[in-house]
Amino acid sequence: MIFRRRSRAVPGRPDRESRTNADASAVECIKQMGQVQPVPAVESNIYTITIIGQIEGHMVLPPQNKTTKYEHVIPQLVAVEQSPKIEGLLIILNTVGGDVEAGLAIAELIDSMSKPTVSLVLGGGHSIGVPIAVGADYSFISETATMTIHPLRLSGFLIGVPQTFEYLDKMQDRVIRFVVKKTRITEEKLRELMFSTGQLARDIGTVLVGKDAVEVGLIREVGGLGSAISRLNRLIKARKEGGGP
Amino acid sequence: MILYTAMPLEAVLEGMESYRPEYLELDHPRGKIIVERISPTQARVVRLISPCPQDYLDPKTQPGTIISLMP
Numbered sequence: 001m002i003f004r005r006r007s008r009a010v011p012g013r014p015d016r017e018s019r020t021n022a023d024a025s026a027v028e029c030i031k032q033m034g035q036v037q038p039v040p041a042v043e044s045n046i047y048t049i050t051i052i053g054q055i056e057g058h059m060v061l062p063p064q065n066k067t068t069k070y071e072h073v074i075p076q077l078v079a080v081e082q083s084p085k086i087e088g089l090l091i092i093l094n095t096v097g098g099d100v101e102a103g104l105a106i107a108e109l110i111d112s113m114s115k116p117t118v119s120l121v122l123g124g125g126h127s128i129g130v131p132i133a134v135g136a137d138y139s140f141i142s143e144t145a146t147m148t149i150h151p152l153r154l155s156g157f158l159i160g161v162p163q164t165f166e167y168l169d170k171m172q173d174r175v176i177r178f179v180v181k182k183t184r185i186t187e188e189k190l191r192e193l194m195f196s197t198g199q200l201a202r203d204i205g206t207v208l209v210g211k212d213a214v215e216v217g218l219i220r221e222v223g224g225l226g227s228a229i230s231r232l233n234r235l236i237k238a239r240k241e242g243g244g245p
Numbered sequence: 246m247i248l249y250t251a252m253p254l255e256a257v258l259e260g261m262e263s264y265r266p267e268y269l270e271l272d273h274p275r276g277k278i279i280v281e282r283i284s285p286t287q288a289r290v291v292r293l294i295s296p297c298p299q300d301y302l303d304p305k306t307q308p309g310t311i312i313s314l315m316p
Contacts, residue, residue: 062260079298097250126251
């Protein structure tokens, strides 16, 4: 037994017996499990989704990849939108990209949610992580985090129907259109970043570090967890007062 | 499927041909859980199939959770 309910203390008298019980159970817990008691669960009005590693889409990736499975994230977003207890969503990203369609599906779903959403890019939000980060109502990037903007490659992993250059171009336009719609960046600027040479050793594109991403208009603000949570609380408050997110 | 990633594709797809996981379907109160067997007594949750969105917030059925299999 890990949790033991304390008996009600009589005011003015130390509740010695129950304290001894709690101490004994803590010692027991350390002896048996080699760990201290877990922090009791606190009901929060914010739900956090972490987008890490590769975004796994229609194919299962080999086990050396850490993946975020889109088929699990999508119903989670539905549950967040529908749950009466959850008032806001925090999305934390540290992703290297992944499946285009899975990534865009998550981004569009986040964009279409009525509850306030805030994203925070930590470490990296590359490739298809970009539309997911900008899909939220408000976006943050930590000072040292990076975002890589690069084109979809024709050498990509293609299976099934014959893939043509136009098809790939169309997929790329979907990403560009979504990002342009959601941010202050212009299409010309985004394409310029995407096709710039001399920054990446193996590819064309641009690496944006922290405030660079804010300067080009992709991300709204440089900040960390504290600023993301306080912004989310402000959006929740505004929505409650009828202002909408 | 098109992978749009900053990682080299050969690193992502390495072992794709030899990766043959053994999947099992287990019952869930409102649907099924697909698990990957990792040892005779243990399995890793791969996917939850349920029509109820709240089920997807349950930590016990998050993908990657190790569960023990009853013989």
